[in-house]
Amino acid sequence: MKRIFLSPPHMSGNEQKYIDEVFKSNYIAPTGEYINRFEQSIIDYTSTKHAVALSSATAGLHLALRVLEIGQGDIVLASSFTFIGSVNAILYQNATPVFIDSDESWNLSPKLLKKAIKELPKKPKALIVTHLYGQVAKLDKIASICKEEGIYLIEDSAESLGASFDGKQSGTIGDLGVYSFNGNKILTTSGGGMLVSNNKEWIDRARFLSTQAKEPFLHYEHKEYGYNYRMSNVLASIGVAQMEVLDSRVQRKREIFEFYQSELEDISEISFMPEISNSRGNRWLSTILFDKTNPMRVIEALEKENIESRPLWKPMHKQPLFKDSLAFIDGTSQNLFERGLCLPSPTALPFNELKRVTDVVRNICR
Ligand SMILES: *Cc1c(COP(=O)(O)O)cnc(C)c1O
Secondary structure, three states, rough: OOOOOOOOOOOOHHHHHHHHHHHOOOOOOOOOOOHHHHHHHHHHHOOOEEEEEOHHHHHHHHHHHOOOEEEEEEEEEEEEEHHHHHHHHHOOOOOOEEEEOOOOOEOOOOOHHHHHHHOOOOOOOOOEOHHHEEEOHHHHHHHHHHHHHHOEEEOOOOOOOOEEEOOOEEEOOEEEEEEEOOOOOOOOOOOEEEEOOHHHHHHHHHHHHHHOOOOOOOOOOOOOOOOOEEEOOHOOOOOOOOOOOOOHHHHHHHHHHHHHHHHHOOOOOEEEOOOOOEEEHHHHHOEEEEOOOOOHHHHHHHHHEEEEEOOOOOOOHHOOOOOOEEEEEHHHHHHHHEEEEEEEOOOOOOOOHHHHHHHHHHHHHO
């Protein structure tokens, strides 16, 4: 039986051609025409004003905090129900993370966000909100709370490229947004990220910091420290080819979700991750919840059939790393974690192959 992966890379067909062009030009470097083209393709697609291509989304979040001058003693609020890459940068900056639980949307709870702001002894500087599994958080409420309170809003759109809220692309509604092009994301450059904003100063500064903070002299002058975070031109050429098929990838991911929904909807103990009104997610991973069945049993049964699946993200407030961190929690994300499962969502696989997945799930729940 051929292995079914969770979210394997799916090339458009033009990647190799563009890589060949990069090799012909010999710009095998963190500079070159394809980096500009990749940034422009993100600007065009998302209608953001400025973008900088980076080695990862984690690097993008780090630069976001750096350009906002967030450091020691500053509080950064963050979704608890997320991947560690979302919050590592808070630690890089020696800032203090405070975690916020989810609500019925699975994403950050605006109610708990308000409570946190009210009860914390000090005003938080920023919020990093994750759009989990490509489904958009309640951005209207969250953005207006941040605006009222004077808190910077950073969108972790690592999983949600192509998703939209109120007709606007995820990642472009807050002050800054990041996308990831890691190997398992909806598009991939094997590894990479993009930081976007409508604020030119911030993106210019992020670009400067991403290339070792070199002052504009030939002799390598430095007034402050930077990073080596720029994307390679080779990888950017893969990104340009991937952006050409983003719409069809989102469409296919959504069809995969609909396939699972229609195949499993008669099993009463199974439910699905919601899509909040006014939004259109990219359904990066199709995720389900069980009322009775232990998801670990399903994972094991799928593995026996050579099918990859994963638990949902383990909440940050439950991680040993953050055992001493403050968190505003009502148990929602822990409950989802204990009951949930990510199903394979490979865009290149025909539905008759995905039937192998639903057959196993049906068998266990019977
Ligand atoms: C993948 C991911 C990241 C990190 O992206 P990289 O490009 O691998 O650094 C951050 N946040 C979330 C929610 C992710 O899923």
